Amino acid sequence: MRILKLILKNLLRHKLRTLLTILGITIAVAAFGLLRTVVTAWYAGVEASSVNRLITRHSVSFIFPLPLAYRDRIIKLDGVERVTFANWFSGVYKDKKQFFARMAVDAETFFDVYPDLLVPKDQLEAFKRDRSGCIIGNQIAERYNLKIGDVMPIEGDIYPGRWEFTVRGIYTPRDKITDPSNMLFQWQYLDERVREEWPGRAGVIGWYIIQINDPEKTAIISTQIDQYFKNSPAETKTETERAFTLSFMAMFSAVITSMNVISFVIIGIILLVLGNTMIMAARERIHEYAVLRTLGFSTSHLITLIAGESLTIAILGGVIGIALTFPMAQGFEAAMPKGWFPIFNVENITLILASSAAILVGVLASVFPIQRTLNTKIVDGLRQIG
Amino acid sequence: MAIVSVKNISKSYWRDSLEIPVLRNISFEVPEGEFLGLMGPSGSGKTTLLNLIAGIDQPTRGTITVANTDVTRLNESQLAKWRAQNIGFVFQFYNLLPVLTAFENVELPLLLSKLSKKERREHVEFSLKVVGLEDRMRHYPKQLSGGQEQRVAIARAIVTDPTILIADEPTGDLDKTSALEILDLLEQLNKEFKKTIIIVTHDPRAAEKAHIIKQLDKGELT
């Protein structure tokens, strides 16, 4: 028998209490893991956004358009490598519950500025040749069982009417943080029809995406662009893609913040649950610990005994909780409408956070009982009736 | 040659800022191999004196030397180590760990030693044989009678072969027969194994077994 066995025997002393404590930690750690996963899924867009790309949008809001003519001006600036643009299209595919981004883009330049979207060369050429062609993410292709040559009918809302696009290419994301669920088609196709049906809305785009050769120049180039279009009918606001994504997400910031807060409140709750169990155990065993010290057990033995018990409970609960995070995340993703979270992975950082939280809680929960045990003089402990 | 030497010991407890003297200027010696009985009315300071000799409490004044070690000069961690090697303590209420079997309870002090598992088993089995409980090794304390529990506690106290055996009213909670068995056992340990024993007792029969009796009254030896 070693100290470890004594720890185990102590754990089994109140089986139900230990079990409930482990269960409490399990649930909390799993909930923590799920919440963190949702939060990281929200931020996946930020992660993927490049510091080498600037976004120029209308100074009031990105829902207001900019003239296409700005492009020629921007491309001339020092430090600008490429300029492309995109336009939000939205629309309804199949039914209103199908979420994924549908955008009109410049076929010639868009995929040069977005090397994170990998398109086979022949497919990209086919896309450029077909006015009504589109390129979709592999997740979209899988979800709707779409193949090259298939037609995607979309009911327009911003641009009313029936639109039909032929799938000419399927892109795969370069990495796990790239959105695999976009649908991109030729802006020229949109503009032609707009020119016929709503001539007043023609010749405009949603936002420019500017590839620069040096992230250090972000500030200079942004100011140059915005200065240049100052006092024009459509003033601009230029920022990094990351800042742009963040400001887009700021609309949901309250939700994200509360999820962030809740995930850490959960850790506080585990601490209380385990702390309570450990304090109860320490109080019951004041007498016993005094007996052990009389036998010659040292301060460090007692710390091992108490912290060991606390950590064992915390780690058991943590491990089961982390194991449960995966099926829970899967279930959550399945329960959400398709496309809400194009990237939904239980990240390593979440696992690291959850396990460190469990270990930290295990340590913290034993601090007070250890202090209390060591501050009790042996003779006082022995006089306590256990 | 005295194995225990108590010199000018005083001990006070403080309640708020009020000093409560419990032991006043006590001196005595215990020769090696002695069986010493401490008697006296309840509250006279017997337990306090034992605790000082056992190194689980420190005197306010005076020195205590056990086997040439000045116990009052050791710090807490040195004391813990010293107790593990030198003191066998038997309590009135046995104080066995309820989650451990008789064997494991007796093995407990040996976990602090460098003995191998096999050596530990031999020591534990020997101690349990000495107290006559070799057939109860796998029993838990609640499966034993009070007398048997106290015998396990004695086995635990002698398993490390300590310098002295200290017993605080070891028969105080036992019926007559069991009490006699325990006293016989202590006498046997003293005679056969030459253990120095200091015992606090109210029991006149215990007093008979002791070679010397010291009376404590209101913190003073009489």
Ligand SMILES: Nc1ncnc2c1ncn2[C@@H]1O[C@H](COP(=O)(O)OP(=O)(O)O)[C@@H](O)[C@H]1O
């Ligand atoms: N830890 C302590 N704190 C305060 N007072 C104590 C403490 N231990 C003992 N006393 C007091 O010291 C006196 C002697 O106690 P004790 O040594 O237990 O006596 P005995 O064992 O002879 O009955 C009693 O009055 C008791 O209340």
Ligand SMILES: [Mg+2]
């Ligand atoms: Mg007493």
